[in-house]
Amino acid sequence: MTLRVGGLTPLSTTDWPGMLAAVVFCQGCPWRCGYCHNPDLIPPRSENEIPWQAVMEFLHRRQGMLDGVVFSGGEPTLQAGLLDAVHEVRALGFKVGLHTGGMYPSRLAAVLPFVDWVGMDVKAPFADYPRTTGAEGSGGRALAGLQHLLASGVEHEIRTTVHPALLSDTDLIQVGHELAERGVHRYVIQAFRSQGCRDESLRQSAVRERSLQDVGEELAMLFEEITVRT
């Protein structure tokens, strides 16, 4: 089963911190976050799909020139073909990174033994997920995904994108506590960027009560490492 790929970035230094990586954007996502910066990747199919074989040919040519390949999205674990794709990429000698929202816990658990690093988005307090994702039950699925990730021991970064209209400072502090209670050690808070977002009301700048740095400082005692990206 081949992977449906909606885009390919030949070289990124930011999608997997500290690594030179190609990024494979997997087509399809079951959620509808208003702030999504890649809405073209949400539908299950796209006119702009890149055949998996073409991705592999590109990666053959990049052997020895990249540290790794990041599967991003959309949501990579939506696709049953992810595991085979990961094996094919590893067979070329690349390390494998994965971006996920954790919403397919079983598929995530199956792929984790073959992944070197995961960037997982935690979007809200787990009970309040639908406000951001538009999907009932999404918080429970994300929590199950997070628990698989933490149990796996795979290196990871948990991050939350903050739009003031969707996540108040109080909500963000609650997310921090929910993560720390479950054993997350490293946490990244990142400010919403309007690039790519199609929701006009969210594109308008909304005013925060406090700066993200202030909230980050309040949460710092809960984590070994906390990063605020504004």
Ligand code: SF4
């Ligand atoms: S989970 Fe990610 S890809 Fe899916 S809608 Fe939300 S922001 Fe977009």
